[in-house]
Amino acid sequence: MADSVGRQVDSINHATEEDEKKQEIIRAKGEGKELTKEEKQRLRKEKKQHKKNKKDDRGPPEKEKEKASVPAPSKPATQSPAHKAPVPVNASASESPVAAEKPAKSKAELRADRRARQDSERASKPGKKEVGQQSTSSKPKATPSELQPVVKRLPEHVQVDDPAALKKLAKKLERQQVPLRSDYGYKVSLFSHLHQYSRKNPPTQQISIPVTAIHPSIVRLGLQYSQGIIAGSNARSVALLHAFKQVIQDYSTPPNEELSRDLVNKLSPYISFLSQCRPLSASMGNAIKYIKKEISNIPNQCKEEEAKRRLQECIDSYINEKIILASQAISKYAIEKISDGDVILVYGCSSLVNHILCEAFEKQRKFRVIVVDSRPRLEGREALRRLVKKGIRCTYVLISALSYILPEVSKVFLGAHALLANGYVMSRVGTSQIALVAKAYNVPVLVCCETYKFCERVQTDSFVSNELDDPDDLIVTRNGKTHLENWQTVKSLGLLNLVYDVTPPDFVDLVITDLGMIPCTSVPVVLRVKNVDQ
Amino acid sequence: MPGADKEMDLSERIESFLSELKRSGSGTGSLRGSAETARETTALLRKITAQARWGNAGELMEIIRKEGRRMTAAQPSETTVGNMVRRVLKIIREEYARSRGSSEETDQQESLHKLLTSGGSSEDNFRQHFPHLKANVIEAINELLTELEGTTDNISMQALEHIHSNEVIMTIGRSRTVEAFLKDAARKRKFHVIVAECAPFCQGHEMATSLCKEDIETTVIPDAAIFAVMSRVNKVIIGTQTVLANGGLRAVNGTHTLALAAKHHSTPLIVCAPMFKLSPQFPNEEDTFHKFVSPHEVLPFTEGEILSKVNAHCPVFDYVPPELITLFISNIGGNAPSYIYRLMSELYHPEDHEL
Numbered sequence: 060m061a062d063s064v065g066r067q068v069d070s071i072n073h074a075t076e077e078d079e080k081k082q083e084i085i086r087a088k089g090e091g092k093e094l095t096k097e098e099k100q101r102l103r104k105e106k107k108q109h110k111k112n113k114k115d116d117r118g119p120p121e122k123e124k125e126k127a128s129v130p131a132p133s134k135p136a137t138q139s140p141a142h143k144a145p146v147p148v149n150a151s152a153s154e155s156p157v158a159a160e161k162p163a164k165s166k167a168e169l170r171a172d173r174r175a176r177q178d179s180e181r182a183s184k185p186g187k188k189e190v191g192q193q194s195t196s197s198k199p200k201a202t203p204s205e206l207q208p209v210v211k212r213l214p215e216h217v218q219v220d221d222p223a224a225l226k227k228l229a230k231k232l233e234r235q236q237v238p239l240r241s242d243y244g245y246k247v248s249l250f251s252h253l254h255q256y257s258r259k260n261p262p263t264q265q266i267s268i269p270v271t272a273i274h275p276s277i278v279r280l281g282l283q284y285s286q287g288i289i290a291g292s293n294a295r296s297v298a299l300l301h302a303f304k305q306v307i308q309d310y311s312t313p314p315n316e317e318l319s320r321d322l323v324n325k326l327s328p329y330i331s332f333l334s335q336c337r338p339l340s341a342s343m344g345n346a347i348k349y350i351k352k353e354i355s356n357i358p359n360q361c362k363e364e365e366a367k368r369r370l371q372e373c374i375d376s377y378i379n380e381k382i383i384l385a386s387q388a389i390s391k392y393a394i395e396k397i398s399d400g401d402v403i404l405v406y407g408c409s410s411l412v413n414h415i416l417c418e419a420f421e422k423q424r425k426f427r428v429i430v431v432d433s434r435p436r437l438e439g440r441e442a443l444r445r446l447v448k449k450g451i452r453c454t455y456v457l458i459s460a461l462s463y464i465l466p467e468v469s470k471v472f473l474g475a476h477a478l479l480a481n482g483y484v485m486s487r488v489g490t491s492q493i494a495l496v497a498k499a500y501n502v503p504v505l506v507c508c509e510t511y512k513f514c515e516r517v518q519t520d521s522f523v524s525n526e527l528d529d530p531d532d533l534i535v536t537r538n539g540k541t542h543l544e545n546w547q548t549v550k551s552l553g554l555l556n557l558v559y560d561v562t563p564p565d566f567v568d569l570v571i572t573d574l575g576m577i578p579c580t581s582v583p584v585v586l587r588v589k590n591v592d593q
Numbered sequence: 594m595p596g597a598d599k600e601m602d603l604s605e606r607i608e609s610f611l612s613e614l615k616r617s618g619s620g621t622g623s624l625r626g627s628a629e630t631a632r633e634t635t636a637l638l639r640k641i642t643a644q645a646r647w648g649n650a651g652e653l654m655e656i657i658r659k660e661g662r663r664m665t666a667a668q669p670s671e672t673t674v675g676n677m678v679r680r681v682l683k684i685i686r687e688e689y690a691r692s693r694g695s696s697e698e699t700d701q702q703e704s705l706h707k708l709l710t711s712g713g714s715s716e717d718n719f720r721q722h723f724p725h726l727k728a729n730v731i732e733a734i735n736e737l738l739t740e741l742e743g744t745t746d747n748i749s750m751q752a753l754e755h756i757h758s759n760e761v762i763m764t765i766g767r768s769r770t771v772e773a774f775l776k777d778a779a780r781k782r783k784f785h786v787i788v789a790e791c792a793p794f795c796q797g798h799e800m801a802t803s804l805c806k807e808d809i810e811t812t813v814i815p816d817a818a819i820f821a822v823m824s825r826v827n828k829v830i831i832g833t834q835t836v837l838a839n840g841g842l843r844a845v846n847g848t849h850t851l852a853l854a855a856k857h858h859s860t861p862l863i864v865c866a867p868m869f870k871l872s873p874q875f876p877n878e879e880d881t882f883h884k885f886v887s888p889h890e891v892l893p894f895t896e897g898e899i900l901s902k903v904n905a906h907c908p909v910f911d912y913v914p915p916e917l918i919t920l921f922i923s924n925i926g927g928n929a930p931s932y933i934y935r936l937m938s939e940l941y942h943p944e945d946h947e948l
Contacts, residue, residue, distance in 0.1 A: 247812050249822075249825060433792070433815060433816060433817035434790070434792045434793075434815050434816070434817075435815060440892075440896065443899060443903060444898075444899055447899045447902050447903060453902070453903050453904070454903065454904040454905070454906065455891065455892055455903050455904070455905045455906075456891065456905070456906050456907075457792050457793055457816070457891055457907075458792075458816050458817050458847075458850075459791060459792055459793075459816045459846045459847030459850070459911075460846050460847075460906060460907070460908050461849075461850055462846070462849035462850060462911050462912070463846065463883065463906065463908045463911065464906065487817075488815075488817045488818050488821055489816075489817030489818070491820045491821060492817060492819060492820040492821075492850055492854065495820055495850075495853055495854060495857060496849070496850055496853055499853050520824050521821040521822075522824075522825070533790070533813060533815060535795055535798070537794070537795060542795075542798035542799050542801075542802050543798050543801070543802065543813065549802070549805045550805070550808070551805050551808055551809060551810045551811060552801060552802070552805045552811050552812075552813070553810075553811070553812040553813070554812070554813050555812050555813065555814045555818065555822075556815070557814075557815075557818045557821055557822075560818070560820065560821035
């Protein structure tokens with residue numbers, strides 16, 4: 060009670076102060092004087108405080124925690140406009156868009172206001188009185204509804220060479236009681252900014268039993284990821300969502316807590332643990348964003364059972380829509396592109412491409428398939444098994460025999476891990492090579508990808524953001540001789556086991572998605588459409 | 594009778610050589626280097642010249658041609674054998690012409706007029722008997738042998754002209770010529786080497802360990818990552834099995850992908866190949882170009898259930914067209930691929946292209 064009165068008094072004070080400040084600004088602009096940096100910062104802070112107070116007055120009576128949570132993210136928000144460089148904030152802070160959503164909007168508004176003020180100040184350098192009107196008119200115009208200036212925070216997993224970022228991560232993981240995984244082996248210097256883990260030391264071995272901080276189904280999932288038992292972006296996302304369903308089922312709201320906020324906080328250590336086991340894929344990132352949004356949208360009056368049921372339904376419908384129905388839609392489009400007598404080349408094991416080929420075979424299309432595989436993962440053998448079981452005629456080669464086999468091929472179907480906003484296709488390493496050679500032989504390349512794998516990152520080469528797999532996988536024994544057996548002891552030898560690479564859009568002729576058949580360069584259009592829908 | 598013994602000895606040598614050729618061609622990695630094959634072939638030809646019975650140059654050439662046909666039939670993919678036979682035939686022609694006193698060299702000029710007028714008149718000329726022809730031919734073959742001994746050193750001597758410091762060089766598989774080339778450069782310059790392992794035989798692993806012994810920074814990558822890392826590579830240096838008549842290559846599989854990736858990033862592609870690898874073959878001969886080995890390297894017998902329903906291929910060689918190659922480095926210096934036809938005319942006589 061006393062608080063609200065105090066706040067009202069404060070707001071009145073703020074209002075008067077604010078008016079004074081406004082007068083000051085208009086006076087300063089009228090005189091053509093530029094505000095100094097400190098004055099600008101002070102103004103920004105006051106404006107922010109004023110807005111916050113206005114919101115608090117207008118909003119429904121809120122609990123203590125809300126008040127605490129809103130100023131806390133607003134503090135980094137006030138700092139970030141001052142620091143123009145992106146601060147490497149930890150993954151959990153960046154991945155909790157729910158808590159940051161409200162201040163994010165005001166942050167964006169603030170930035171737009173500041174931009175408008177800068178524009179007007181720039182115009183006021185010649186120093187005319189009409190600027191005053193210009194500034195007031197430009198301020199409301201620049202409220203961003205479409206141009207959301209996103210501060211891109213650098214993800215942790217590409218900052219391994221920065222000791223400050225590593226320390227921050229270690230502290231965060233300690234707080235969340237998640238074990239920190241250490242790198243293994245000599246890293247090639249070009250990739251010193253990425254992690255390189257060994258499959259023999261999964262992080263699950265470092266957790267004490269009984270596990271209190273992490274749910275057992277998440278521990279199991281993490282182990283399956285780190286050992287490669289679950290691989291492939293669709294499989295990983297589906298497994299993740301099922302594990303989250305289990306978590307939600309077992310969750311019980313502690314007293315004095317809101318489900319919509321507490322559950323999100325419970326999920327953060329799980330996500331850190333999973334990303335320690337294996338870096339998250341783009342599809343998993345989108346799925347997590349969706350779940351967090353759904354959780355935070357649960358109204359407060361909802362009973363726990365009702366809320367849980369609703370969340371389970373949301374997850375089920377997400378899987379159904381984005382993965383299962385999407386693959387059926389893509390198959391429908393793709394089958395139009397397969398004609399009788401075709402020789403189709405596929406690479407590795409993509410669940411979507413396998414599904415398309417099986418569907419086409421059931422629809423009585425006559426074609427044969429060439430499966431291209433590569434060391435060390437040899438995923439193509441799995442695809443080969445599935446296709447042969449269906450009864451499709453297959454040929455199998457390694458990727459070094461590509462130039463030999465390509466003159467026979469009429470089409471190439473490739474799967475994707477993610478589609479980047481600049482049109483590049485991120486997929487299993489070797490995909491770009493296949494696209495390159497296919498282009499040289501004038502064979503059309505079709506990429507099949509669901510829209511939930513589209514991501515807003517941009518990347519031009521395979522170095523800046525990638526995943527390094529266990530280097531011991533490259534060791535092979537032939538005729539009883541293992542040449543690379545003691546590669547760790549040899550000083551100048553490094554083994555590089557990349558997982559992903561990016562294919563430039565000029566190698567790709569068509570992308571088949573559940574929204575239709577689009578060229579590679581239309582990815583940002585689809586992203587924009589999706590954001591508007593949401 | 595001594596003559597008969599010598600003949601038996603000779604034919605034994607030839608038979609053992611043929612059987613070795615047949616066995617070594619299974620492609621499972623412990624190949625005899627082509628330099629060794631070339632040396633042994635030349636030594637064998639010298640022996641034939643010394644011990645076989647022949648009266649004039651024409652008969653000698655017949656004998657050598659016959660043995661050469663048998664040797665190339667034993668292992669068609671080992672082209673150095675055929676190349677050495679052709680070199681020796683050219684030597685015989687030259688020595689014969691020198692003994693006769695006429696300058697046969699003028700006949701080598703490719704002129705349409707000369708082709709039409711001179712026609713098949715050279716064939717009958719080889720019937721004349723010259724007493725010193727045998728000695729001359731054997732001496733010339735000895736010179737050829739010394740040249741063969743020094744090819745790798747000649748190529749490595751040029752290494753410092755092409756590699757500067759802090760470069761990133763990419764190579765594929767295992768080539769003794771490239772190994773010597775890089776090791777020679779590493780004595781004076783510091784650079785990095787990326788080796789593509791070249792599945793399924795993974796000769797790249799041997800190459801990497803051998804380069805590491807000379808303290809060269811080496812990285813082994815799987816074949817699938819060739820395009821991904823190509824943007825950071827300054828030069829691509831490869832060896833080859835054969836240099837074809839049009840300037841193209843018959844190299845280990847995966848080389849065409851490497852060449853295309855290098856072209857895409859405008860990275861120079863340098864081929865280190867000694868002259869005895871130059872062959873008058875063209876790449877369009879479908880039947881003889883490709884060589885296949887057992888597909889169990891690709892799809893092992895442990896995958897038994899699907900093995901019977903699947904076609905698996907394991908080709909050994911790749912064709913690289915001359916447009917993708919920047920430079921040939923051989924024991925006689927550096928050449929562009931467009932110059933190869935000229936070098937060939939100096940090494941082999943046009944009538945010997947078909948043995």
